[in-house]
Amino acid sequence: MNVLIIEDEKALAKELEIFLTNYNYVCEVCYDGTSASERVAVNLYDFILIDLGLPDYEGLDLLKEAKASNPDAAYIILTARAEIYDRIKGLDMGADDYLAKPFSLLELQSRMQAITRRKFGLKNNIVELGEFQVNLTDRIITHNDIEISAVTKKEFDLIAYLILHKNRTVTRNQLSEHIWGSIINDDYDSNYIDAHIKNIRKKLNAFGPPDWLETVRGLGYKVKINA
Amino acid sequence: MKLRTKLTLFNAISKLVIVILFVLLLPVLIKNININYTDSRLRKQRDEVLQTVKNVGIKYYIEDGKSYAGYTPIKDVYVSLDEDTTAENLDNIKNEARKVEADTIQYRILSHNFKADKKKYLLEIGISLDTVNERTAPLQSIAFMVLVVMIILTILADQLYSDYILRPLGLIIKTKLIGQKFPNFGSYKQVETTTDDFHHLDISIHEMIHTIESTFQKEREFISNASHELMTPISILQSKIENMFEQEDIADEIKGRLLEMQKILNRLKSITKTLLLISQIENDQFLKEDQIRVSSLLQEVYDEISIRFQDKNINYSVEVRDDFLLVNINKFLLFNLLFNLINNAIKYNHENGDIHIEASHENGEYVVEIIDSGIGINPADIPFIFNRFKKLKQSLQQDSFGLGLPIVKSIADFHRIRIDVASEKEKGSTFKLIFPASLIGR
Numbered sequence: 191m192n193v194l195i196i197e198d199e200k201a202l203a204k205e206l207e208i209f210l211t212n213y214n215y216v217c218e219v220c221y222d223g224t225s226a227s228e229r230v231a232v233n234l235y236d237f238i239l240i241d242l243g244l245p246d247y248e249g250l251d252l253l254k255e256a257k258a259s260n261p262d263a264a265y266i267i268l269t270a271r272a273e274i275y276d277r278i279k280g281l282d283m284g285a286d287d288y289l290a291k292p293f294s295l296l297e298l299q300s301r302m303q304a305i306t307r308r309k310f311g312l313k314n315n316i317v318e319l320g321e322f323q324v325n326l327t328d329r330i331i332t333h334n335d336i337e338i339s340a341v342t343k344k345e346f347d348l349i350a351y352l353i354l355h356k357n358r359t360v361t362r363n364q365l366s367e368h369i370w371g372s373i374i375n376d377d378y379d380s381n382y383i384d385a386h387i388k389n390i391r392k393k394l395n396a397f398g399p400p401d402w403l404e405t406v407r408g409l410g411y412k413v414k415i416n417a
Numbered sequence: 418m419k420l421r422t423k424l425t426l427f428n429a430i431s432k433l434v435i436v437i438l439f440v441l442l443l444p445v446l447i448k449n450i451n452i453n454y455t456d457s458r459l460r461k462q463r464d465e466v467l468q469t470v471k472n473v474g475i476k477y478y479i480e481d482g483k484s485y486a487g488y489t490p491i492k493d494v495y496v497s498l499d500e501d502t503t504a505e506n507l508d509n510i511k512n513e514a515r516k517v518e519a520d521t522i523q524y525r526i527l528s529h530n531f532k533a534d535k536k537k538y539l540l541e542i543g544i545s546l547d548t549v550n551e552r553t554a555p556l557q558s559i560a561f562m563v564l565v566v567m568i569i570l571t572i573l574a575d576q577l578y579s580d581y582i583l584r585p586l587g588l589i590i591k592t593k594l595i596g597q598k599f600p601n602f603g604s605y606k607q608v609e610t611t612t613d614d615f616h617h618l619d620i621s622i623h624e625m626i627h628t629i630e631s632t633f634q635k636e637r638e639f640i641s642n643a644s645h646e647l648m649t650p651i652s653i654l655q656s657k658i659e660n661m662f663e664q665e666d667i668a669d670e671i672k673g674r675l676l677e678m679q680k681i682l683n684r685l686k687s688i689t690k691t692l693l694l695i696s697q698i699e700n701d702q703f704l705k706e707d708q709i710r711v712s713s714l715l716q717e718v719y720d721e722i723s724i725r726f727q728d729k730n731i732n733y734s735v736e737v738r739d740d741f742l743l744v745n746i747n748k749f750l751l752f753n754l755l756f757n758l759i760n761n762a763i764k765y766n767h768e769n770g771d772i773h774i775e776a777s778h779e780n781g782e783y784v785v786e787i788i789d790s791g792i793g794i795n796p797a798d799i800p801f802i803f804n805r806f807k808k809l810k811q812s813l814q815q816d817s818f819g820l821g822l823p824i825v826k827s828i829a830d831f832h833r834i835r836i837d838v839a840s841e842k843e844k845g846s847t848f849k850l851i852f853p854a855s856l857i858g859r
Contacts, residue, residue: 199649205656212663270648292652292686295659344720358663359672363679373721374694374753375760376687376821385727408673 191236191306195219196226196252197268198244206239209295223247230256235263237302240285242269250283257284264305266298294367300354317353319415321398326350333397340393344369348386352403352413361410387411421583428575432568439564447557452525455549456510459527462496462542467531475533492517493548501530501539515543525549585610585619593622637696644693651686658682684818691820695805698750698827705832707748708858711776711785712737714748718755725763732771739778744858746832754828755785757821758848762789765846783852794840802838832856 193215197203200221207217215237220226223244230238238256242249253265265284270291287301307315307327315326323332329346331338341349351368352360362383387403394400404412469477478485484499495517501507507530514521524543531538588608608619661667662675697703715735726733743751762772771790778784794802803826806819829836833853840846 199653201653202649202656205653205660208660209656209663212660270645270652291648292655295656342720344724361662361676361679363676363683364659367683370721372749373756374691374824375757376691376818376824377760377764382724382728385724389724389727409669409676 191215192234193217193237193239194226194229194233194235194263195239196223196244197239197241198222199241205295206298209299213299223249223252226252227255230259235260237266237305238263239266239268239298242267253283253285264302264309266301266305268293294364296351296355296360296364297368297371300351300368303354317415319353319402319413320400322394322400322402324349324353326353331394333394336397338393338397340396341390345386345390345393348383349390349403349413352411353415356413356415359406359410359412365411383411420586421579424579424583425576428572428579432572436564436568440561443557443560444553447553447560451549451553451556455525455544456527459510459525459542459544463527463529463540466496466498466540466542467529470531470533475536475538479538488517492520492522493545495524495541495543497541499539499541501537503530503539506530507539512546513543523547582612585612585615589615589619589622593619593626637699640692641696641700644689644696647685647689648693651682651689654682655679655686688818688820691824694753695820695824695827698831701831703747703750703831705745705747707746708742708744709746709748709751710740710742712740714743714751714755715774715776715785718752718759722756722759722763725760726772729763729766730769731763731766732769733774734771735774735776737776739776739783741776741778741783741852742858743852743856745856750828750831754825754834754850755787757825758787761821762787762791762846762848765789766791771845783854783857785850785852787848787850788845789847790845793842793844794838794846795842796840799838799840 191214193210195203195206195210195217197206197219198221203219203221207219210217218229218233218235220229223246226240226244227247238260240249240253240256242253244252249267249269253267256263257265264286267285267288268291269288286305289298289301317324317326321333322338324330325332329343329350331341331346331349347369348365351365362381365383387405391400391403394403402414404414406412466478478498479500484497486495486497488495495515507528510525510527513524513526515524515526516522523546525546526541526543529540531540585608592606592608608615610616610619658675658679662672662679667675715737719733719735723733759772759774766772766789771788773786773788775786775788776784777786803822805823826836828834829850833855835851835853837849837851838846839849
C-alpha cells in the first residue's frame, strides 16, 4: 500500500517512514505543504498522513485539496496542536482518523489497520490461536465454538492489539497507551497491564492453555502466531 | 460598616448635638436679647423725657415741687420724676421691686439724674419684668421651630448630596469588585464621576486588574505554548525509541535500557499532557455540551479503573441514592475528574481498604462523595493539596508527579463544582463534589 507522509519535522517523518516500511507499506515523504500539494495532484495513495501544523500551508486547505485529487485515500491527521475544534473540523472535512502527537507508532499502525478493515469490509476476520479462535470483527474469543464471555472489553482490546502486532514484543507502555491513552492522570509507571494479563490467562486457562500469549521477560508481551 | 451609613450616622449625631446645645442655650440667649431690647427701649424713653425737659422745661412734668409719676393701667410701664437729694451722678439700669398701689412688681428700672432749673432731678423709667418674660416664651418657640425645620432640611440635603457624590464609589464596588470571577473581569467600563479621588480609584483598580489579567494570560499562554512545543520533540524521541526497539539485531540488554528510556519519556509526556490539559481547561477550550446519568458515568469510570483495585484487594462500593442527570458538562473532563479522585483513593489506601462512592440529592444539593479508608491528609495540608507539583511530606514514594488533584480542581472550577475535603489521619479522606443546579437536568 502507498503512503504519503506530510510532516515538516524531518526526524519524525524519517521514523514514520522506517516504521511503515517495516510493515510493508511503500512510503513517500513531503516536508512542506507546497511539495505535498504537487505530489497529491499526480500520484494516487492509499493512505495520506498529514500534519496540520505546516509552516507554509494551511493544513485543512491541503486536506481539502488532497481529497479532491485523491478521493479514495484514507486520511489520518497528525498534529501537536490537539485542540478539540481542529479535531471536529478535521473529521468533518473527511479525515478518517486523528492522532495527537506524541503518539505510539504501534497506535498509528493499528489505526491504519482498522481503516483498511473498514474500507475493504473484511468479514469473519478470525485468528486461530492454539485451541482458541479470536474474531476481531465481532470481538469475541471462542474455544471449540464455546464463547468465553468472561473476557471483558478491556481484556479483548489488549488481546486484539497484541494480535495486530503479532510476533513482536509490545511493551507495557505501548499497551497502556493503547487502552488508557485518553485518560489523564499523574501515574507514569503503572503495572496494571500485568494485572490484566494475569486475569486474561486465568480466564482462558479454564478452557485450555493460552501458550500463544507470551511474557517477554522485563520487556513486555507477545502473541506468537506461526503462519 | 458602609461609608454611606457612617456618613449618615455622623450627620445625624452632629445635628442632634447642635439641637441639644441650642435648646440648652436658647432661654439664656433669648433672655439676653430681650433685656438688651428692653434696655434700649428704656434709654429711648429717657432721651425723650430729657428732650422734652430741654425743650419745654421741667415744668412740663413737675410744678410747684410735686413729683411726677405715671402708670399704664396694667402697670407694665411706669415713669417717675422727682427731686434728687443724692450727690453723685446716676445713670444705670437694674432689676428692682417697686410697690405700686397694693402690688409689689419686679421692674427693670432705668435711673438717671440730671439738673434742670438749678435743681437736681431723678428720673426712673421701669418696664415690668413679666412683660419682658411674656415675650420670651413665643420667641423661644419660634426660634426652636425654625431651628428644627432648618436641621431637617440640612439633614435631607446632606443625605441627598452624599448619596449623589458616593454613587460612583458604589458603582465601582458593585461593578468592579463584587461578583467578578477572578481573574476574568471582562471589559473595562469607566465609572462616570466628577470626583477626582473616585476617578483615580477607578483607574487604579482597572490598571491593577489589567496587570493581573495579563500576567495570568501570559502564564497560561506560556504553559500552553511550552507544552505544545514539547510535544514534537517528545514525539520524535518516542518514535525513535520504538523503531530501535523493533530492530531485530538489538540485544535484550539494550532493549531493557530502551524500555527504561521509554518509561522516562512517558513520564515527560504525562506531565506535558497534563499541563496542556490544565491550560486548555483554563483557556476555556472545552465545550460543555454533554449529558450523562451519574450512575452511567460512575460505571464508565469503574470499567477503566477496576483493574487497579486488584493489587491492594480494595473493597469498592457504589451507592447511587438519587440518579441525577448531569447536563451542560464535558464528559471527557468529568470522567477524568472522577478517575483521578478514585485513583488517589486507591493510591493512598491500605491493603484490603475500602472505597465507597455515594451519589445523592440532599438538602437541595446534588452531591457525589468519594470516601476512602486510606492514610488520610494532615488537616494543615488540606489547603495545599490542589497546588501544582505540591508533594506533601506524607505522600508515599509513588510514581506520580503531583498533578492529579490540580487536574481535579481545574475541571471542577471549569464546571463550577465545589469540592469539600474532610480527612482524618489514618482514618481516611472524603472528597465531596457539590454540583451546581445549572448542571442538573430534569
